[in-house]
Amino acid sequence: MHIERAISASHSLTRVKTKSSIVAKPPSQDTPLNEHLAYLLAQANREINRQLEMRLAKEGVPVEQWRILKVLSDGNGRSMGELAEAVLLNHPTLTKIVDRMVSDALVYRVQDPKDRRKVLMFCSERGKILCQRLNSLAMSQEAHIVENYGNKSTNELKRLLESLIDSAN
Amino acid sequence: MHIERAISASHSLTRVKTKSSIVAKPPSQDTPLNEHLAYLLAQANREINRQLEMRLAKEGVPVEQWRILKVLSDGNGRSMGELAEAVLLNHPTLTKIVDRMVSDALVYRVQDPKDRRKVLMFCSERGKILCQRLNSLAMSQEAHIVENYGNKSTNELKRLLESLIDSAN
DNA sequence: TGCCAATTGTTGAACTTTCAATATTTTCGC
DNA sequence: GCGAAAATATTGAAAGTTCAACAATTGGCA
Numbered sequence: 091m092h093i094e095r096a097i098s099a100s101h102s103l104t105r106v107k108t109k110s111s112i113v114a115k116p117p118s119q120d121t122p123l124n125e126h127l128a129y130l131l132a133q134a135n136r137e138i139n140r141q142l143e144m145r146l147a148k149e150g151v152p153v154e155q156w157r158i159l160k161v162l163s164d165g166n167g168r169s170m171g172e173l174a175e176a177v178l179l180n181h182p183t184l185t186k187i188v189d190r191m192v193s194d195a196l197v198y199r200v201q202d203p204k205d206r207r208k209v210l211m212f213c214s215e216r217g218k219i220l221c222q223r224l225n226s227l228a229m230s231q232e233a234h235i236v237e238n239y240g241n242k243s244t245n246e247l248k249r250l251l252e253s254l255i256d257s258a259n
Numbered sequence: 260m261h262i263e264r265a266i267s268a269s270h271s272l273t274r275v276k277t278k279s280s281i282v283a284k285p286p287s288q289d290t291p292l293n294e295h296l297a298y299l300l301a302q303a304n305r306e307i308n309r310q311l312e313m314r315l316a317k318e319g320v321p322v323e324q325w326r327i328l329k330v331l332s333d334g335n336g337r338s339m340g341e342l343a344e345a346v347l348l349n350h351p352t353l354t355k356i357v358d359r360m361v362s363d364a365l366v367y368r369v370q371d372p373k374d375r376r377k378v379l380m381f382c383s384e385r386g387k388i389l390c391q392r393l394n395s396l397a398m399s400q401e402a403h404i405v406e407n408y409g410n411k412s413t414n415e416l417k418r419l420l421e422s423l424i425d426s427a428n
Numbered sequence: 429t430g431c432c433a434a435t436t437g438t439t440g441a442a443c444t445t446t447c448a449a450t451a452t453t454t455t456c457g458c
Numbered sequence: 459g460c461g462a463a464a465a466t467a468t469t470g471a472a473a474g475t476t477c478a479a480c481a482a483t484t485g486g487c488a
Contacts (some may be wrong), residue, residue: 120394123329123345127401127413128311128322130420135304137427142297143379155299160292164454176292179303183475185438207436207483225289232296238426244296247419250412251299257304257408339467348443375465376453400478 138235145227149220154179154187155196156228159213159221162197167210171201196220289401289419314396318389323356324365325397328382328390336379338371346387365389 123129138156139219143153157177162168168176174184188211191197196217203209292298312322326346331337337345343353357380360366365386371377382390405413 103309120332121398123326125417125460126397127417127420128307128397129326129347130424131300131304131307132347132418134427135300136421137424138297138300138339140428151364157298158290163289167415170436180476181437182439187472205436205484209437213294220374228295228297234428235423238422240390243419243422247416247423248294248296248299250416250419251296251303252273253412254303254404254408254416255306258303258310340465349446350467351447351469355444358468374454375464378467 102250141234142228142231145231146224149226150222153222155191156221158184158187158191159196159212159217159224162211162213163218163221165213167200167202169208169210171208171210172234189203191217280403298421309384311397311400312404314392314400316395320389324360325390327353327360327380328365328386328393331380331382331420332387332390333383336369336371336381337372337381338377340377360386 095137117192124133139153146153154177158173159197161176170181170184170188173188174181177184179187186200188197192199196215197211200210200212202210283318293302296418308322314329315322315325323346327342330342330345339350339357342357343350348356357366357368361368364383366380366382369379369381
């Protein structure tokens, strides 16, 4: 494995040198951390998520709860499994967050009559109303990003992220 | 705040309609979750991070520890504050991860002689050797992404992420 | 039909992260 | 130079997440 990597690295290096040694850089063993895709994603995610978190704090709601409300706000029920997938949480974590939201009367559980292993989650009226306020806050954050970063870049970045996610599955 | 947003939203809507109603979509109050930049970043980060985690698991090392080793592997010491910034962790979390790494003899602490409030972190020889093996694993993951996603997209995405991060500061 | 494996969701224990408070050292105004 | 305020790192308690085990239900096949 190490050997194949070394070979492909020097291949790229050679090819690149014949063109330009500035534009595309060869994959090197000691690529700085901040040139790794995984790191850049983590950094960008951390920053944008922190901004969103601060906005949503006006309503005292964590980002995960906003995601849950948003998914359920179309009125259709979702099983815990579907919901976990949609909001990027694993099952036990979702269960516990949902417990809190049920206590706050934002969502409720219904046993699925078609398959009694499943629990269908629904958004309460109260949850829907809160969700609208949260949507405003989230939209205003995204507008703020677009202001500084530009509409074109934002759309291009979204497009690239979508296709990265596709290609990773 | 809500009002201003509503106004700027309808502005965009109007402007967009005169051009094309397909390419650029107006910011709508119920934009689906998976069209939000914050969500796409979280999703992409989750997926890529999970892949990297699986690779590094061959050496039994969490992603955060790889980052720490990578930053320190140039032999220069860093204060806990600098290190926390560089590896995207807050101070108490870093302190505790570093505690574990000191137990494993991967890094060590030295009191900064210039400013005795500070602690300088260094990478041990053992840490450097491990870091090289981890670098190979990380490079092979990135190569795998490039295979599926393409060199052009990868570089373009990195560029956009860097400039997003810049614009957010 | 009856049984075994797979699916779904929850629970409790272990582990990790975060928050607030603390200790130490430095900086700066007076 | 002294003392208050700021900077730096750590600690312990609280909160959150994850892992493994469990309970309930369904599906399939002998």
